[in-house]
Amino acid sequence: MSRLANPILGQYVPGTSVLHRLDPRSKLVFVFLFMMAVFLANNVLSYMLLVLVTATAVFLSEIPLPLIFRGLKPVLYLIGLTAFLHLWMTRGGDVLWQWGPVSIHENGIVQAGWTSLRFFILVLMGTMLTLTTSPIELTDGLERLLSPLTRLGVPAHELALMMSIALRFIPTLWEETEKIMKAQRARGADFESGGLYRRAKSYIPVLIPLFISAFRRAEELALAMEARGYRGGEGRTRIRELRYRMADGILLAVLLLLVGCLLWLRN
Amino acid sequence: MDIVIQKLTHVYMEGTPFEQRALTGVDLRIPSGSFAAIIGATGSGKSTLIQHIAGLLKPSRGWLRIGNIEIGPDTRDSSRLRGKVGVVFQYPEHQLFEETVAKDIAFGPLNLGLSALEANRRVERAMEWVGLPRELASRSPFHLSGGQMRRAAVAGVLAMEPDILVLDEPTAGLDPVGRRQLLDRIAWLRRKRAMTVILVSHSMEEAARYADRLYILxxxxxxxxGLPADLFTMGDRLAKWGLEEPEAVRLVRCLNERLNPPLPESLLTxxxxxxxxxxxWEEGKSP
Structure with a gap:
């Protein structure tokens, strides 16, 4: 399966847009606070403001819309499901439709609408972060943001390193899986037929070698890092220095303005 | 079972930006019972070719026939080849997974639908073929030495008793003695069981020593x-394909510049x- 035909939710798309060039730290902080601010909205005007900000972000990212939405597809199903549940489960207000014990209340419709919109805004803004920030930038930013916490014993550097190694090895392990599956298939393994239980069981000959090779790789990686003098984050300099620019300041201003407006608009 | 391949072309991820052409119009014929060597530098398409023979890939264009089974771009079910063609992939010990060596070797035979009794018999036979001592049968495959693990993995393929055995660089990562032992075993078994062996390699030495036919990609x-003896006449062309003449051939060529009469050009090993x-030397001492 090719990657373009089926983009993974929020997979990084290289580019040079304003959003791409923002400092990952300010993007992380913005998205984090934005997500909390979303819950301040409780009327039409405040939601409209959120939609406006999200739409601006999508526009500024210069990422083609179809690409964004193809990645979001699985989430859209989830949103549809929650809206559906809200429709039937939420009580209150006038009863609009009733059939035996099943009924749709006015509040159900309102809730279904607002919740889906809120959910959608949250996910979309989250993907805007990962779509425009490479995993390396993301982990770098996270490390720097967490670094004040090292004094409290939070292993910021180690956490960031773990994250970047995990991301780095996803394609490698995927390749390995394909290779092992081929080999076991040549030994007559069948991954396609049978019920759920049988099919799950048929993956044991793939999973065990995969785990073993993952451990082997981990050991080799640790050894290679030590051999090259790795001794944790202390005193480590980096080739890409993070630097706040003008745009980061503007982003911060936008964030403050947004929170202010939300507080003023909500009732 | 003859292997006939006609105009085989394979393109990975065709129609996407990641499209990659691995094989272009390959025609070849490997007669039943031969020891064929498929040689080529990295990226020459060797692995893609053998995956077709193993029924793991379908041609993008062209077709191949193994015995009386034909596989083309529209073939639905290539699983009929399983059991007839056995493949030992690169670093086959990375596919070991069972608790014991015997159980791992029995995986293939059991998948073929054989009874536990018959599978057991085949396990014993396969272990003997690759030269694994019996007492290792109940050991965990992960506690074997590297060479033994490789043999156990090869035994797992041999236990399916295939008519065609494909080996993808089976000696990679083994020491020289281990290499010789493994390939000697395979050569011996091929004569004993009259199977076709296809060896994928980039080592001219191995190809010249064991194969009776060479195919260069x-x-x-x-x-x-052609035949291994043809290697003598190829000279520079091999280098152009990213390959090297066998050492013995190179030495004969150097010696022949000074020797009269020259050494025969059939010395491959x-x-x-x-x-x-x-x-x-003896001739020279007693004129």
């Missing part, structure tokens, strides 16, 4: 087909060459 095309030089 270069950038997805078959550029040469170091042992043959040694014999020829000793004979010449």
């Amino acid at each position: 270069h950038r997805g095309r078959k550029v040469m087909e 170091v042992e043959d060459l040694e014999e020829a030089i000793v004979a010449r």
Whole structure:
């Protein structure tokens, strides 16, 4: 399966847009606070403001819309499901439709609408972060943001390193899986037929070698890092220095303005 | 079972930006019972070719026939080949997974639908073929030495008793003695069971020593087909394909610049060459 035909939710798309060039730290902080601010909205005007900000972000990212939405597809199903549940489960207000014990209340419709919109805004803004920030930038930013916490014993550097190694090895392990599956298939393994239980069981000959090779790789990686003098984050300099620019300041201003407006608009 | 391949072309991820052409119009014929060597530098399409023979890939264009089973771009079910063609992939010990060596070797035979009794018999036979001592059968495959793990993995394929055995660089990562032992075993077993062996390699030494037919691939095309003795006449062309002449051939060529009469151009292995030089030496001593 090719990657373009089926983009993974929020997979990084290289580019040079304003959003791409923002400092990952300010993007992380913005998205984090934005997500909390979303819950301040409780009327039409405040939601409209959120939609406006999200739409601006999508526009500024210069990422083609179809690409964004193809990645979001699985989430859209989830949103549809929650809206559906809200429709039937939420009580209150006038009863609009009733059939035996099943009924749709006015509040159900309102809730279904607002919740889906809120959910959608949250996910979309989250993907805007990962779509425009490479995993390396993301982990770098996270490390720097967490670094004040090292004094409290939070292993910021180690956490960031773990994250970047995990991301780095996803394609490698995927390749390995394909290779092992081929080999076991040549030994007559069948991954396609049978019920759920049988099919799950048929993956044991793939999973065990995969785990073993993952451990082997981990050991080799640790050894290679030590051999090259790795001794944790202390005193480590980096080739890409993070630097706040003008745009980061503007982003911060936008964030403050947004929170202010939300507080003023909500009732 | 003859293997006939006609105009085989394979393109990975066709129609996407990641499209990659691995094989282009390959024609070849491997007669039943031969020891064929498919040689080529990295990226020449060797692995893609053998995956077709193993029924793991379908041609993008062209077709291949193994015995009376034909596989083309529209073939639905290539699983009929399973059991007839056994494949030992690169670093086959990375596929071991069972608790014991015996159970791992029995995986293939049991998948073929054989009874536990027959599978057991095959396990014993396969272990003997690859030279694994019996007492290792109940050991965990992960506690074996590297060479033993490789043999256990090869036994797992041999236990399916295939008519065609494909080996993708089976000696990679083994020491010289281990290499010789493994390939000697395979050569012996091929004569005993009259199976067809296809050896994928980039080592000219191995190809010259064991194979009776050579097929050279270069950038997805078959550029040469012939006998090991033909290696003498190829000279520079091998280098162009990213390959090297066998050491013995190179030495004969150097010696022949000074020797009169020259050494025969059929000395492909170091042992043959040694014999020829000793004979010449003896001749020289007793005129």
